Amino acid sequence: MENKTDWLDYDVEEMVAGDKNALWHHLKPHKCFETQEQMIIVEGKGLMIKDIRGREYLDATSGGVWSVMVGFGRDSIAEAVCDQLKKMPYFAGVFGNIPSIKFAKKLLEKLPNHDKVYFSNSGSEANEKAFKIVRQASHIDPARKGKYKIMYRDRDYHGTTIGAMSATGQAQRKEGFGPFVEGFVEFDHCACYRCPYDKTYGNCDIECARKVEDVILKEGADTIGGMIVEPITAGGGILLPVKEYYPILQALCRKYDIWMIMDEVVCGFGRTGKFWGHEHYEVDPEIITMAKGLASSYGALSATVVKQKVYDAFLNDPTDPETRLNYFRDISTYGGCTAALTAALESTRIIEDENLLDNSVQVGAYLNEKLATLKKYDVVGDVRGLGLFAGIEFVTDKATKEPISEGQMAQLMGNVMAENVIVGRTNSSFHGLNNIMNFAPCLTITKEQVDIVVAAVATAIEKTFK
Numbered sequence: 001m002e003n004k005t006d007w008l009d010y011d012v013e014e015m016v017a018g019d020k021n022a023l024w025h026h027l028k029p030h031k032c033f034e035t036q037e038q039m040i041i042v043e044g045k046g047l048m049i050k051d052i053r054g055r056e057y058l059d060a061t062s063g064g065v066w067s068v069m070v071g072f073g074r075d076s077i078a079e080a081v082c083d084q085l086k087k088m089p090y091f092a093g094v095f096g097n098i099p100s101i102k103f104a105k106k107l108l109e110k111l112p113n114h115d116k117v118y119f120s121n122s123g124s125e126a127n128e129k130a131f132k133i134v135r136q137a138s139h140i141d142p143a144r145k146g147k148y149k150i151m152y153r154d155r156d157y158h159g160t161t162i163g164a165m166s167a168t169g170q171a172q173r174k175e176g177f178g179p180f181v182e183g184f185v186e187f188d189h190c191a192c193y194r195c196p197y198d199k200t201y202g203n204c205d206i207e208c209a210r211k212v213e214d215v216i217l218k219e220g221a222d223t224i225g226g227m228i229v230e231p232i233t234a235g236g237g238i239l240l241p242v243k244e245y246y247p248i249l250q251a252l253c254r255k256y257d258i259w260m261i262m263d264e265v266v267c268g269f270g271r272t273g274k275f276w277g278h279e280h281y282e283v284d285p286e287i288i289t290m291a292k293g294l295a296s297s298y299g300a301l302s303a304t305v306v307k308q309k310v311y312d313a314f315l316n317d318p319t320d321p322e323t324r325l326n327y328f329r330d331i332s333t334y335g336g337c338t339a340a341l342t343a344a345l346e347s348t349r350i351i352e353d354e355n356l357l358d359n360s361v362q363v364g365a366y367l368n369e370k371l372a373t374l375k376k377y378d379v380v381g382d383v384r385g386l387g388l389f390a391g392i393e394f395v396t397d398k399a400t401k402e403p404i405s406e407g408q409m410a411q412l413m414g415n416v417m418a419e420n421v422i423v424g425r426t427n428s429s430f431h432g433l434n435n436i437m438n439f440a441p442c443l444t445i446t447k448e449q450v451d452i453v454v455a456a457v458a459t460a461i462e463k464t465f466k
């Protein structure tokens with residue numbers, strides 16, 4: 001290698017062929033690798049990305065899965081990570097390092113009711129840690145003996161590992177991966193647009209939350225130790241619980257001594273206009289998990305944050321042969337490695353210094369307002385969102401709410417992309433309900449960029465359903 005930048009050089013056709021020959025892409029039917037050239041992204045600045053053929057797109061998905069909160073091309077993050085890597089790239093999390101101490105402190109400032117931070121690599125892993133905490137506590141804490149089961153909500157997603165999938169309420173996504181882990185129990189979703197109890201908000205007594213008690217009692221409250229929920233269901237279709245929902249769920253958790261696990265993997269770090277998604281509600285979960293926006297995807301990082309009482313369940317006496325193994329016996333090689341934590345520190349500084357929460361509120365309101373104008377189209381059944389997070393549900397008939405077909409949805413997505421805009425969608429998650437387009441742009445998005453996104457969607461709707 002002649003100089004340190006040689007490895008950044010490439011030949012376009014060689015890369016395209018290399019992609020086809022060697023890569024197994026995420027979440028795509030494999031047959032398409034044989035015939036279609038996959039998009040290869042080579043550069044990004046702000047919300048704009050460029051592919052290997054030189055075509056530019058406005059990305060309204062923060063990197064495809066809602067994680068690049070501060071936008072692409074942040075030199076200050078790259079420089080901070082570079083400096084840290086030169087100083088100390090890695091040592092296992094059994095010892096401390098400076099970025100992890102600083103970032104844990106920063107997280108706890110943002111979560112004043114919580115006390116300890118456990119770092120890992122991905123959202124799935126952060127949730128697995130939460131499940132392991134609940135399960136181990138059911139063995140070692142006399143007050144929680146036998147409380148090993150974890151409840152989860154229909155339509156929520158908690159990750160790709162078998163444990164996290166066992167806790168995921170997306171039937172189609174789970175297909176083909178069973179059998180799942182024993183001890184995970186589903187309860188109903190809380191999507192008003194398709195109320196599981198056929199009720200209307202205002203006249204429903206929040207039955208979707210109250211009925212959870214039936215599930216607890218059916219399973220046996222003395223067997224349930226945890227309940228995981230997304231503050232706002234993300235990949236399941238941007239589903240916002242009503243304000244009364246979480247206080248009811250929390251009262252049930254407190255009544256039956258169930259630790260609530262709030263999965264902030266998507267909603268955290270300003271996505272919904274508050275730093276945490278659950279801040280929109282009166283709720284105080286025992287465990288909070290987070291990933292994606294943590295380091296704005298400039299590094300792989302996740303965290304499981306707990307209240308003191310959870311941590312205290314693991315304060316064993318190491319000299320007592322009976323309880324000597326009762327500490328949280330878990331490790332993750334890259335959990336808390338210095339590069340990702342440095343990226344997280346700098347990304348969080350940017351969110352604070354550039355008032356990106358404010359932008360999420362202001363421009364988020366504008367995004368939702370603009371998207372609502374699309375309700376004029378017959379195929380737009382529902383538009384919902386909060387902050388810089390929104391979804392459109394497409395239907396063939398507003399009265400029956402019959403979803404559009406998968407083929408139409410694919411065509412619609414292609415037509416948005418033809419306008420050089422990238423948006424997201426529910427993807428092979430539910431039988432017959434993969435009809436929701438989603439928007440989660442970087443927190444730096446401007447009103448002008450929102451206009452471009454909404455115009456692209458309008459054009460695509462007109463083209464697809466002419």
Ligand SMILES: Cc1ncc(COP(=O)(O)O)c(C=O)c1O
Binds near residue numbers: 121122123235264265
């Ligand atoms: C709410 C939620 N939790 C957990 C995960 C899993 O995170 P990861 O893909 O980093 O494992 C995701 C991923 O999309 C998610 O949306």
